[in-house]
Amino acid sequence: MQVLPKILVTGCGGMLGEAVYNHFKNRARVIATDKNVNEPWLHNLDVTDYASVREFVYRVNPDYIFHLAALTDMEYCEKNHLDAYKTNAIGSENIALLCKKLDIPMIYISTAGVFDGKKEVYEDYDVPNPLSIYGKSKYAGECSVKSILSKYFVFRPGWMIGGGPDKDKKFINKIIKQIRDGKKVLHVVDDKMGSPTYTYDLARIIEKVIFTCPYGAYNAVCEGGGSRYDIAKEILRIKGLDKKIKVKKVSSQELKKYIKEDYFAPRPYSEQMVNIKLQIRGVDIPRHWKICLQEYMEKFDWGI
Ligand SMILES: NC(=O)c1ccc[n+]([C@@H]2O[C@H](COP(=O)([O-])OP(=O)(O)OC[C@H]3O[C@@H](n4cnc5c(N)ncnc54)[C@H](OP(=O)(O)O)[C@@H]3O)[C@@H](O)[C@H]2O)c1
Numbered sequence: 001m002q003v004l005p006k007i008l009v010t011g012c013g014g015m016l017g018e019a020v021y022n023h024f025k026n027r028a029r030v031i032a033t034d035k036n037v038n039e040p041w042l043h044n045l046d047v048t049d050y051a052s053v054r055e056f057v058y059r060v061n062p063d064y065i066f067h068l069a070a071l072t073d074m075e076y077c078e079k080n081h082l083d084a085y086k087t088n089a090i091g092s093e094n095i096a097l098l099c100k101k102l103d104i105p106m107i108y109i110s111t112a113g114v115f116d117g118k119k120e121v122y123e124d125y126d127v128p129n130p131l132s133i134y135g136k137s138k139y140a141g142e143c144s145v146k147s148i149l150s151k152y153f154v155f156r157p158g159w160m161i162g163g164g165p166d167k168d169k170k171f172i173n174k175i176i177k178q179i180r181d182g183k184k185v186l187h188v189v190d191d192k193m194g195s196p197t198y199t200y201d202l203a204r205i206i207e208k209v210i211f212t213c214p215y216g217a218y219n220a221v222c223e224g225g226g227s228r229y230d231i232a233k234e235i236l237r238i239k240g241l242d243k244k245i246k247v248k249k250v251s252s253q254e255l256k257k258y259i260k261e262d263y264f265a266p267r268p269y270s271e272q273m274v275n276i277k278l279q280i281r282g283v284d285i286p287r288h289w290k291i292c293l294q295e296y297m298e299k300f301d302w303g304i
Pocket of ligand 1: 010011012014015016032033036048067068070071072087091109110111112134138157159160169170228
């Protein structure tokens with residue numbers, strides 16, 4: 001009988017964790033953890049607490065650790081930089097040190113936010129220069145992983161599509177909430193560009209790469225790029241609401257006039273990426289983000 005690999009996942013209660021758990025639960029023995037235990041299948045684990053993580057990791061004795069845990073609210077990170085570094089940098093370092101002790105591979109989820117946005121589209125070998133505390137702390141985590149370990153996979157996704165109505169803290173759910181609130185005009189920025197990345201496609205890429213490709217860092221985004229405005233338009237088209245609700249382009253500066261949230265963390269003009277290493281290695285899994293967005297919208301009941 002084939003023994004399935006044992007995978008310990010940190011931060012598995014979030015957007016990406018929803019897909020990673022569902023994708024891997026029948027392909028591996030998954031031990032899912034988070035500091036926010038929002039599912040019956042989650043164990044409590046705070047990655048900043050080295051002693052308890054060490055005790056847990058030694059007891060579980062995994063074959064891989066997927067490190068998803070992070071503080072992902074950019075404004076929170078900007079205002080609480082010690083907390084951001086404690087979780088995103090030190091928490092990652094803790095996991096890397098334990099992977100080193102167990103001599104197992106670590107899977108680290110980095111971000112497009114490590115780039116400064118001066119280029120239109122980023123390839124895997126472009127040099128990071130993060131602007132925000134979130135980006136800097138994630139890049140610090142990435143650097144720790146690379147300096148402590150030789151057995152690692154770093155994945156750099158773009159704007160995440162995933163989590164569903166309960167776990168999606170990002171743009172898509174924010175747009176859907178405005179629609180649910182009855183807004184007839186949505187003001188959306190068209191001066192921020194990115195590469196949407198569907199969590200289920202990312203989970204498939206992770207599986208393919210860790211079992212068939214050499215260690216290293218890989219961009220891992222869906223095909224195609226676009227602005228926040230393009231994504232909002234696509235959500236309305238998929239839901240058949242494009243005749244009833246208007247989307248108006250605004251600049252990031254103007255946005256403050258129309259919404260109560262203040263997105264003050266510095267965001268690069270472009271976080272668009274292409275996966276040249278995946279392409280070279282022959283991993284052609286990612287689909288176009290519009291196809292993924294359609295699948296995502298149909299997967300959940302959004303109440304709109
Ligand atoms: N969302 C995106 O657009 C995006 C894009 C590129 C890369 N990423 C990266 O992808 C990974 C997964 O993020 P996500 O999108 O799934 O975000 P998420 O929904 O915020 O998930 C992250 C999870 O980690 C948890 N966490 C925070 N601090 C922790 C700690 N000290 N110990 C254990 N768990 C902790 C969070 O709990 P709380 O909710 O209580 O904080 C949350 O459940 C992260 O590394 C993130 O940086 C995300």
